[in-house]
Amino acid sequence: MKHDEIRERLHEYADGELDAAAAAAVAEHLAECSECRAVLDAWKRLSQNLFQALPAPEEAFVGRVMARIAEEELELDRAPSSGGWWLVPAFAAAAVVSLMWWPGQTSAAEDPLSDETAWELSAQPTQAEDVLDVAAGERP
């Protein structure tokens, strides 16, 4: 590989994403090219000093999540006796209509999509799914 080609793949090399032959070619080039070594060294320094410094979250987070789950389940348990049962078909119908408007939308969490358009679609709000879940009183 030529210098320019190697330069394009320096980060893939550093990230361990090249196959053995390509990695060997880059390693060989790096031994001779101070410019490419400097590029990688600069990024390594930048990455170590900036991105590793992001703070770790605290343990109390787990408690907060579980408290919200307990709270939500309690609300769902109470829902049928609160007189709001008639909302279930209404929400379900609304969700079906919104999904019809959005034929490409499936569960963003469960069905990895494979291209740029899919990324844009899958990144859209998942309220329709939420409505369906709530409407159906679905729990794992």
Add this chain to the structure above:
Amino acid sequence: MQAPDEAELIREARGGGRSAFAELVRRHHPAVVGLCRSMLGDAEDADDAAQEAFLKAWRSLSGFSGGANFGTWLYRIASNQCLDMLRARGRRPTQSLDALVEAEAPALEKVLGAGAPASDPVEAADLAKRLLATLPEEQRLALVLRETQGFSYEEIAETMGCSLDSVKARLKRARETLAKSLRHFSGPPNV
């Protein structure tokens, strides 16, 4: 006693086992919250996003395929949650990268210049969040998943629902942009 493996925890949680799910949250929350903080910047928003992501995961567990990677599935939910929140916020005027670099030159020199390892980690984390905020969302997410979560390109592609080529392109653009703007502090120009 040996800690239960993840597949066992997922099985129990799918059957409604809250303690099993709590253990899954315990194992994954540092990475999920870290991802949300890197994406959203604000710690409180990030905490909310991460909580929502875990709640969505709990609600959707019955549909989770046991063969899939739970971590990747979870990070995808969290990534989408962050993007939803960023869109809901609207396009807040963010400082351009060049303006940020100019305004924060002394702090960047302290964090990235010679003797940088001794710099204040809180200051470095704040700068990292602000620098990341200047990148387009998809580039930011790819870079965060790689640099702070250590994801492989394949895992990033799975999490983001895009091709490997897109991952490579997003990482390359994000790194080029940052390296070019920070060249005075971190080393040679033009990655």
